[in-house]
Amino acid sequence: METKTIYIAPQQLSDEMRRLREDEQMDFLESLTGMDWGEPAENDTPDQLRGLGVVYHLESTVSGKRLVVTTSTLDREHPQLPSVTPIWKGAELPEREVYDFFGIVFTGHPDMRRLFLRNDWVGYPLRKDNDPEKENPLRMSNEETLDTTREVEITPEGDYQERETVLFGDDEYVVNIGPQHPATHGVLRFRVSLEGENIHKIDVNCGYIHRGIEKMNESLTYPQTLALTDRLDYLGAMQNRHALCMCIEKAMGVEVSPRVQVIRTIMDELQRIDSHILFFSCLCQDLGATTAFLYGFRDREKLLDIFEETCGGRLILNYNTIGGVQADLHPNFVHRVKEFIPYMRRNLKEYHDIFTGNIIAQQRLKGIGVLSREEAISFGATGGTGRASGWACDVRKRMPYAAYDKVEFREIVRTEGDCMARYLVRMDEILESLHIIEQLIDNIPEGPYQEKMKPIIRVPEGSYYAAVEGSRGEFGVYLESRGDKTPYRLHYRATGLPLVGTINTITRGAKIADLIAIGGTLDYVVPDIDR
Known part of the structure; x- marks a missing residue:
């Protein structure tokens, strides 16, 4: 529609x-x-x-x-x-x-x-x-x-006047968290005003690794733009590129084969599991649970091996193309994925045994960093963060794409809105992703893995938007074309920018140590913010 x-x-x-x-x-x-x-x-x-x-x-x-x-x-x-x-x-x-x-x-x-x-x-x-x-x-x-x-304000007479407000007064105690702090999960800087151990105010400083990807896209052909999406949220590389390909295909009226739709769905869910395992590992490390961190990395290696066989990459995957995928599935793919499903289900119980029920984890996460449903919607904080606050915002349900309308899965929604809810939503989503893959892995249709495309791709003049459910929420692509072989404007709806936008609100009154748990459970990735 x-x-x-x-x-x-x-x-x-x-x-x-x-x-x-x-x-x-x-x-x-x-x-x-x-x-x-x-x-x-x-x-x-x-x-x-x-x-x-x-x-x-x-x-x-x-x-x-x-x-x-x-x-x-x-x-x-x-x-x-x-x-x-x-x-x-x-x-x-x-x-x-x-x-x-x-x-x-x-x-x-x-x-x-x-x-x-x-x-x-x-x-x-x-x-x-x-x-x-x-x-x-x-x-x-x-x-x-x-x-x-x-x-800048408009006066009743219609004139413009500027008003300056001092961010931090001389009597405020301000500390830097980042840009090199390991718990900022990337080169991000928080200037934190403290009253004792309690957070009074946070000023977020972005741009430390800004690469100008949207500017670069204006001088690249459409196939060339694809390489940059994997380098945004690198834990949602498959989904990011899927969104861009889908937007271009929609603009051109290209329909990919059912085989490609199913392959893209399976790959997106494997990427989601990969991201959520790393989320678990890094959160555990942030809170001092090093053993759990190592468990997560052990299991993620199996996923990266599966990616490597078919895609040739482990982090930067370069798999989706305009009209299909780069290469057909490796002969070992189905077997290895079917081995991974019961293995991951079994090990997820291990995660809960070692971390979820731990009294320190419970005290550090429960009731901390509460984000209400209304605030989540107003900030546009999608993904696991929004669903942990009671907002059913899953793009796979709101605007089904690929093969998501052909599989049955639950949208994991909790109402507490705290760090523990954000953590548990992602743990349960691993199970749902395994369930989606299980329904598809023995039913991958035959057919071409790549549609025949013209050597030079030109997108019809117009404006287009497409979105997928990325590992951290809605990843959207806005494309404006003038009918050339390069985009006039290509803008990405970063999943992480709205998450960082909530920081100043949900940390007010929390302890400085709580900032680490809150940042970890928001699960932003900085290159996705610093485009």
């Missing part, structure tokens, strides 16, 4: 978005994408979007209805749009990202600082008229950390 797209002028955006949220129950801001549609041309039709703007994907968790909203401004010197952060909390970091790369200032946003780039960066690199290398020569000086937020 096609999703309706509407345009809302900036002057009406705040009122209309609030109406959509309240009257039509559009409570989930699925994706927020910055755009540069270019300068107006003489032969433009009235319905053509021009200038700098934003594309919003909205969804109602009540009715399941979905809507795409676009807005834009022709003012390239001082582009400004109203912020939607008062309506959806999850807009805060994506709007900062759009400001960072396009220079659009969101009036009413509480914190208009750059999110990924240095504060002294010149220009906005995702604008079509920007030359980042020319304006930013190599410099070895350290970046100065900003301790003030910037809020």
